[in-house]
Amino acid sequence: MQTYLADQLAADGLPVLIIPGLSGSTIKNPATDRKLWINLFILGALKRYLGGIYDHGNKKVDGVITPVEIPEGIEGLTLAYCGDLITALSSSGVSAAGYDWRFAPQEAEFTKWVLRVQEEVQLLRNAYGNKKVVILGHSMGNPMTVKLLQSLPQWAEQNIAGYIAVVPPFGGSGMTLRAITSGITLFQGLEIGPSIFRNFPCIGFLFPYANTFGTREVACYDGKSFTADTLGEFLQILPKIADDEHHYEVFEHIVKPHRPHEIPEPPANIPVWLITSQYEQTAIGVAHVNGKWENIMEEDNPIKKGDGIVPYDSLHAYDGKWNFVEKIEIPDVDHGKIIHDLVFIEHVQRIIGQLARQHAKHAK
Numbered sequence: 242m243q244t245y246l247a248d249q250l251a252a253d254g255l256p257v258l259i260i261p262g263l264s265g266s267t268i269k270n271p272a273t274d275r276k277l278w279i280n281l282f283i284l285g286a287l288k289r290y291l292g293g294i295y296d297h298g299n300k301k302v303d304g305v306i307t308p309v310e311i312p313e314g315i316e317g318l319t320l321a322y323c324g325d326l327i328t329a330l331s332s333s334g335v336s337a338a339g340y341d342w343r344f345a346p347q348e349a350e351f352t353k354w355v356l357r358v359q360e361e362v363q364l365l366r367n368a369y370g371n372k373k374v375v376i377l378g379h380s381m382g383n384p385m386t387v388k389l390l391q392s393l394p395q396w397a398e399q400n401i402a403g404y405i406a407v408v409p410p411f412g413g414s415g416m417t418l419r420a421i422t423s424g425i426t427l428f429q430g431l432e433i434g435p436s437i438f439r440n441f442p443c444i445g446f447l448f449p450y451a452n453t454f455g456t457r458e459v460a461c462y463d464g465k466s467f468t469a470d471t472l473g474e475f476l477q478i479l480p481k482i483a484d485d486e487h488h489y490e491v492f493e494h495i496v497k498p499h500r501p502h503e504i505p506e507p508p509a510n511i512p513v514w515l516i517t518s519q520y521e522q523t524a525i526g527v528a529h530v531n532g533k534w535e536n537i538m539e540e541d542n543p544i545k546k547g548d549g550i551v552p553y554d555s556l557h558a559y560d561g562k563w564n565f566v567e568k569i570e571i572p573d574v575d576h577g578k579i580i581h582d583l584v585f586i587e588h589v590q591r592i593i594g595q596l597a598r599q600h601a602k603h604a605k
Contacts (some may be wrong), residue, residue, distance in 0.1 A: 254333025255375050255402055255597045256365040258358070259323070260380040260389075261339050262380030263441075279597025295589050323379070323580040329590060333597075334369040336361045339387050344485055345442035353391060362400050372600060373402035379580055380550075383409030384446060390508040395501055402511045403566075403596045405589060408576050410551045411504075412453025412558030413469070415525035415537065417444050418460055422479070423534040448472060449525060452504065453558045458537060459526030515568045516585065518558040520575045550576035567592075 260375055327335055337360045344350035362374045378386040385404045390397045390404065418423050418429035420438040449459045451469040458469040460475040467475040507513060523546070539545075545553040560568070574582045 247547075249289075253443060254330075255484040255593055255600060256334030256336070256369045257374050257375045257593065258333065258361055258365065259327075259337040259379055260358075260376060260382035260386050261323075261337060262382050263342055274573065301401065305396070318396075321531075324585055325581050325583075325590065329586050330593070334365050335591070336365055340382070340443075342377075342381070342441055342443050344444060347386060349387075354385070355392065355599065356602050357397065358389060359393075360478075366400065373400055375403050376401055377405045377407065377589065379578065380410065380449065381443070383385045383411065384405070384576070386413075387508075390511065391505050394509055397508055398510045400506075401511050401592045402516070402600055403592070404508065405514045405516060406591060407516045407585075407594055408518060408548050408551060408556060408579055409448055409515070409559075410555050412552075412555030413449040414447050414551045414555060415449055415459055416523070417528065418527040418552050419524060419534065419536060420444065446478075449555075453554050454525060455526060461526075461528035461530075461531070461537070466574065504559055504562050512566045512596070513563060515557075515559075515563075515565045516571065516579075516588060517547045517569070518548040518571045518574045518579045520548045520552075521546055521548055521550040521574065525552050525583070547577040548574075 245321050252527050265341070302562045337602070340346075340354050365374050366372065376386055384404070386404060390401070390424065402448075416425055417438070421435050421444065424434040424438070449469040452467040456470075458466045459469050459472060462475065462478070522538050522541055525539045526537035528535050528537050539547060539552040539554070547553045547556065557568075559565075569588050571579055571582055571585050571588075574585070579585050
């Protein structure tokens with residue numbers, strides 16, 4: 242594994258490990274040895290190229306997942322994800338560790354990913370004066386980061402200087418229900434059909450959670466309403482009404498992960514920052530009306546807007562239990578574009594500088 246090294250070490254910074262969302266895995270086709278960066282923007286082409294992302298019946302993947310390698314991994318992120326952020330942080334060290342989103346997080350792939358994260362952190366520490374590392378999670382990378390920090394508390398305290406959570410779907414997202422029923426339109430007008438999302442077992446971990454959405458309606462079909470508590474019933478009947486050729490087999494891996502969700506304890510002795518955006522009212526669910534799927538929107542509130550993908554209450558689901566060092570809201574930028582936003586990048590640089598000064602003080 243190679244490590245991306247900046248031309249010079251910045252004395253006032255700390256190395257950063259990015260935990261990206263759905264755009265953060267590399268895959269290698271064993272037939273051609275060609276490696277691709279998994280990105281929702283190219284998933285249709287990727288699925289055709291590989292001949293199918295995941296064979297749920299045989300629990301097999303077409304293609305061999307490989308660790309994110311640097312500089313290739315960083316170049317992949319630069320082209321399709323967060324190049325401006327990487328450029329801004331590169332002088333003090335930056336790497337990435339993307340999860341393979343074709344597997345649900347409770348499977349053995351999570352253990353492999355944890356080992357990759359530990360290896361990347363050690364490489365960064367070796368290359369940059371043994372300084373602790375700052376983890377920056379974006380979107381779906383945040384639930385994975387929380388799971389990582391909870392599973393390795395001692396390692397985290399010894400190696401992680403701080404955690405920056407960027408637009409985290411901590412309480413789930415109603416857009417996931419729209420994604421598996423009729424597909425969604427993402428950034429720049431890109432339309433992605435439901436069959437793509439049904440091939441991601443991890444998506445079930447992002448359905449609306451009851452402790453965030455309460456008794457609000459998150460799904461409706463044939464006049465029957467479903468809350469986050471009864472969402473399992475909706476998922477059970479969905480294959481019958483979705484006109485999907487795989488029917489229940491395709492949905493089984495999505496139904497199983499959905500269960501009551503308890504807010505985890507905050508990571509011990511690791512400072513956490515929350516960065517969200519206020520963009521527009523955002524879907525909390527989906528309803529079948531007059532033969533079409535429509536969004537159920539969050540309540541119209543001028544000071545509590547979601548980011549277009551994750552509703553406000555989900556972004557702030559941990560507010561009552563986690564003592565964030567700082568909660569930062571970036572106005573007028575959506576879930577995907579925030580990672581490119583200059584105001585956001587300036588906040589990240591400021592936070593890292595603050596942590597670096599604390600690190601230097603304790604090192605004396």
